[in-house]
Amino acid sequence: MEYVVEMLNIRKEFPGIVANDNITLQLKKGEIHALLGENGAGKSTLMGMLFGMYQPEKGMIKVKGKEVKISNPNVANELGIGMVHQHFKLVENFTVTENIILGYEPKKHMTVDIKSAAKKIEELSKQYGLNVDPYAKIEDISVGMQQRVEILKMLYRDAEVLIFDEPTAVLTPQEITELIDIMKNLVKENKSVILITHKLKEIKEAADRCTVIRRGKYIGTVDVKDTDEAEMAKMMVGREVSFKVDKKEATPGEVVLKINNLSVKNHKKVLGLKDFSLELRKGEIVGIAGVEGNGQTELVEALTGMRHVESGTITYKEADITKSSIRARIDNGIAHIPEDRxxxxxxLDYTMEDNMVLKAYKNKPFSKNGLINRAKIREYANRIIETFDVRSGEGGQSIARGLSGGNQQKGIIGREIESNPDLLIAVQPTRGLDVGSIEYIHKRLVEQRDAGKAVLLVSLELDEVLNVSDRIAVINNGELIGIVNASETDENEVGLMMAGIKRGDK
Incomplete structure (x- = not known):
């Protein structure tokens, strides 16, 4: 059997943690191979070694049958290995072409030959069905397009092996379908793909084989077509996982939040939210469903005080807070799990424990007469870190930047829920989390509801909105299309409403 890449018995340690403990992964030529594991299982670390970002303490890496030492990413590029990182590495105010040729500029009489580069990029874009405009500026294109620029960066450098690190975390459902098609095109053209993910549905749709790791250890490699989602989930988490949210009927109390005819401008200075009204009661979860960029950001930023309101009012606990400061809202019991962690x-350069008290350091018991009480902060932070299973080498002392994205997310959710809010605004709360963590976070949201809190859930994952919410408000192009009860609707109806078709219209 010819493998294009073999990683054999790899071990990697960081302070306080063995990230990879004797892991083997073998990639066949022309396959899509999924690497599946929970947040912090060691997936990105393993791939970081293949891309030359870290060196293993033990084990060997072979490329096309020859043992290699990949001492830095340039060596990886020369060996034909490319990587699309979870958080893209692009220069915002450069064009697509400028980004792709960075560090690899074609020269013509001492100047950079942009024209020939753009032409090559256009040809590659056509060949792989990427539809990228070589002259567009990064800041003007969607996240999905930016990701395609990262893919083109690798193809431009003739990569044979393409590593995708959690590539769908930032995409809309439609872009995910398109990305899977792109991966299949790559494989048709004789490339080989490693897909790092924890989304089982995508593995079923895209991958040929799947290697599972758990807490840094190798669990096994399976053929995807012969293995169902529940089985893969069990390999990944080590126990049965329920995909359904377990909750009783809601018993809503009085109105906590009343949004009245709210209009808010977006960053292009036109109305991103138009005449939007909604009521939210104690003891219920209201989901906001919509395709990305339809007014969700404007709504959330108006509610949390980050964006100016053009017209309309926000009433919270019977007081008008339309013009209140951010801090006043936080102190009044509004918590916010933000979309962009x-x-x-x-x-990112603070420790996790300092991040856990960002909104509360000035309150008792964390400070007194302006003096910070470290011991109390540490105790509080460590409680959140334990409760929410935030995995890191050095607990509260870990620098936030060093945690995996999913663990950063769990820290933020822990901080917001532990602040014991009356209104919890949860935006994309499970973005980038694995099935085990998602199940836990959903439980905690329902628990907030059952404790009489009001929860506003904004999510692009339609499954999540349908599963967790009691009522669903659908938003399209900044307008409220309608409100439906979650128990009386389905994916089809909400999907049509998301496209702007009201109930009863056909």
Whole structure:
């Protein structure tokens, strides 16, 4: 059997943690091979070694049957190995072409030959069905398009083996379907793909084989067509996982949040949210369903105080908070799990324990007369880290940047829920989480509801909205299309509403 890449008995340690403990992965030429594992199982670390970002302590890597030492990413590129990282590495105000040729510029009489590069990029884009405009600026194109630029970067450098690190975490359902087609095109053209993911549905749709790792250890490699989702979930988490949310009927109390004819401008200075009204009661979860970019961000930022309201009012616990400061809202019991964990959720160069008290450090018991009480902060942070299973080498002392995306996410959710809010605004709360963690977070959201809190769930995952919410408000192009009871609707109806078709219209 000819393998294009073999990673044999790999071991990698970081301070306080064995990230990879004797792991083997063998990639056949022309296959899509999924690497499946929970958050912090060691998937990105393993691939980081194949891409030359880390060196293994033990084990060997072979490329096309020859043992190699991949001392840095340039060596990986020379060996024909490319990687699309979870958080893209692009220069915002450069064009697509400028980004692709960075560090690899074609020269013509001492100047960079942009024209010939753009032509080559256009040809590659056609060959693999990527539809990228070589002259567009990164800041003007969608996240899905930016990802395709990262793919083109690898193809431009003649990569044979393409590693995708959690590539669907930032995509809309439609873009996910398109990405899977792109991966299949790559394989048709004799490339080989490693897909790092924890989404079982995508593995079933895209992958030929799947290698599972759990807590840094190798569990097994299976043929995808012969293995069902429940079986893979069990290999990944080590126990049976329920895909259904277990909850009783909601018993809503009084209105906590009343949004009245709210209009908010987006960053292009036109109305992103138009005349939007909604009520949210104690003891219920209201889901907001919609395709990305239809007004969700404007709504959430208006509610949390991050964006100016053009017209309309926000009433919270019977007081008008339309113009209240962010801090006043937090102190009044509004918690927010933000959509972008890096921009809005964490200070990446702080420790996890400092991140856990970002909104509360000035309150008792964390400080007194302006003096910080370290011991109390540490105790509180460690409780959140344990309760929410935030995995890191050094607990609360770990720097936030060093945690895997899913563990950063669990930290943020823990901080917001532990602040004991009256209104919890959860935006994409399970983005980037594995099935075991998703099951846990959904439980905690329902628990908040049952404790009489109001929960507003904004998610692009339609399954999640249908499964967790009691009522669903559908938003399209900044407008409320309608509100349905979750128990009386289905994916089909909500999907049509997301496309702007109201109930009763056909």
């Amino acid at each position: 890096h921009k809005r959720g964490l200070i």
